[in-house]
Amino acid sequence: xxxxxxxxxxxxxxxxxxxxxxRTAAIDTxxxxxxxxxxxxxxxxxxxxxxxxxxxxxxxxDVIVERLRRGGRLLYFGAGTSGRLGVLDASEIPxxxxxxxxxxxxxxxxxxxALRQAVEAAEDDPAGGARAVREAGVRGRDVVVGITASGxxxxxxGAVAEAHRRGAATVAITCNPDSPLARQADVVIAxxxxxxxIAGSSRMKAGTAQKMVLNxxxxxxxxxxxxxYDNLMVDVQPTNAKLRRRAVHxxxxxxxxxxxxxxxxxxxxxxxxxxxxxMLLAGVxxxxxxxxxxxxxxxxxxxxxxxxxx
Numbered sequence: 001x002x003x004x005x006x007x008x009x010x011x012x013x014x015x016x017x018x019x020x021x022x023r024t025a026a027i028d029t030x031x032x033x034x035x036x037x038x039x040x041x042x043x044x045x046x047x048x049x050x051x052x053x054x055x056x057x058x059x060x061x062d063v064i065v066e067r068l069r070r071g072g073r074l075l076y077f078g079a080g081t082s083g084r085l086g087v088l089d090a091s092e093i094p095x096x097x098x099x100x101x102x103x104x105x106x107x108x109x110x111x112x113x114a115l116r117q118a119v120e121a122a123e124d125d126p127a128g129g130a131r132a133v134r135e136a137g138v139r140g141r142d143v144v145v146g147i148t149a150s151g152x153x154x155x156x157x158g159a160v161a162e163a164h165r166r167g168a169a170t171v172a173i174t175c176n177p178d179s180p181l182a183r184q185a186d187v188v189i190a191x192x193x194x195x196x197x198i199a200g201s202s203r204m205k206a207g208t209a210q211k212m213v214l215n216x217x218x219x220x221x222x223x224x225x226x227x228x229y230d231n232l233m234v235d236v237q238p239t240n241a242k243l244r245r246r247a248v249h250x251x252x253x254x255x256x257x258x259x260x261x262x263x264x265x266x267x268x269x270x271x272x273x274x275x276x277x278x279m280l281l282a283g284v285x286x287x288x289x290x291x292x293x294x295x296x297x298x299x300x301x302x303x304x305x306x307x308x309x310x
Contacts, residue, residue, distance in 0.1 A: 016176045017150045017202050021195035039204070042197050046208045049191035050216075057213060060171045060187045061220045064143045067169055068103070068225065072141030074218070076106045077132065077159035079123030081203040082147035082173075082210055083108030084115055089214040095243075097227040098235040104218065107132050109155040126158030133162040140167030145217070147210055149202035151179025151190075160184055173213050175206040189213055226299035229254060234274045234300060238266070247273045255280035278303050 024038050050057075064074055076086030087106030093099045109128065110119030122128060132155075138144060144163035146156045151174035160170050161184065172185035175193050182188045191213065193205040222228065227235040232254055238247040244266075251262035254277055265276035268286045278289035282304055289303070296302035 016192065016195065017206060018200045019195040020199045021197060024197045027197065039197050042194075042205055043208060046191070046193050046205050046212065049193045050209055050212045053189050053191050053213070056187060056189045057216050058220075060145075060189060060217060061224065063169050063171070063187060064217065064221045065224045067141055067143045068221065070141050072139075072143060073102065074104045074143050074145070074221070075136060075138065076104075076145045076147060076214075077129060077156055077163075078107075078147035079109035079153040079155050080114075080118070081207045082149055082153070082156075083110075085207065085210050085214060086145070086147050087115060089211075089218050093218055093222070095237050095239065096233055096235075097222045098237050099222070099227070105136065107136065107159070109153070123153045123155045126154040126161070129155040129158030129160075130162035133159045133166070138163050138166050138168050142168040143171060144168045145171040145173060146181050146185060147173045147214075148181055149175045149206035149210065151176040151181035153181075157181060157184070171217075173210055175202070175209060226297060229274075229277065229300040234277055235298075236273055238271045238273070244271065247271060247276075251276055251280060274298070274300060 024042070027035060027038060030038070068074065076090055078086040083106070087108055090104045090106035093104040094101050108114045110122030113119060114122060133144065144160060146160040148156045151172065157180055160172070160181065163170050164184065170185045171187045171189065172181045173189050174181050175191060176182065177188065177190035177192065182190055191209040193209050196202060196204045196206065198204070232250045234250060234254070236243060236247060236250070238244040247266055248259055248262045250273055251257060251265060252259060255262070257280055261280065265279045266273070268279065269275040269289070275286055275289040275293060277300060278284065278292055279286060282289065282292070284292070292303035
């Protein structure tokens with residue numbers, strides 16, 4: 001839980017993300033090519049740092065999947081760049097995986113205005129984070145992910161503390177394992193990317209690491225919930241011309257049919273890719289394809305197993 005002894009969580013969390021990087025000293029004297037080479041060299045350290053956290057990321061995925069199967073939600077709470085990344089990840093889930101819009105939510109200190117312009121003071125308010133959790137109606141079945149590079153943003157700490165109080169599972173995404181956030185979350189994901197190219201500019205390596213982790217959390221969760229067949233996004237919502245073309249292509253790839261057959265199956269299902277795919281692969285009509293998918297809890301492979309439907 002949050003400290004109550006008057007100590008400053010921000011000051012406790014600066015050991016890694018605020019230090020100076022000796023490899024980029026005198027960067028202001030370099031040419032453009034030399035600068036971008038240095039940045040690229042530092043970026044190359046991010047993926048190995050995230051790889052070292054894979055067991056914890058997988059553990060978090062298991063927690064999220066279990067809670068979502070019980071009717072819970074996945075909610076991201078972050079400040080600054082971290083908050084923007086959480087909102088971005090959450091906003092991509094409905095169109096990519098046909099998930100309900102309230103299944104994965106992103107919240108940022110300062111509210112929606114902070115998505116476009118800095119509202120720096122907002123992240124210093126732990127009561128504001130707790131209030132955001134209450135207003136979101138967080139409950140025991142939910143998973144709350146606190147995102148802060150330093151692990152010390154008070155708004156995020158307040159949100160995670162309130163989520164704990166309400167019985168929700170909590171996950172920390174931070175680049176500082178020795179931080180207040182890391183000490184209060186149930187699952188801690190802490191890729192150590194080292195000091196930034198520009199000291200304290202955690203939108204860089206830390207931001208990249210957080211984006212990679214968020215990609216893994218949400219994508220692996222959706223795969224485990226049956227939203228993917230092979231490596232195809234069969235739950236995509238074809239809401240525009242580009243996505244309708246993608247839906248046709250997915251069916252061509254997965255079912256080995258021509259474009260006309262793919263479009264015919266999509267039209268029969270109201271442009272729902274997953275039942276259209278079951279139609280084509282199982283040789284059934286749209287109603288039977290939907291029935292099988294319901295019985296198979298949305299998993300295409302299970303819906304195709306004829307033994308389950310004899």
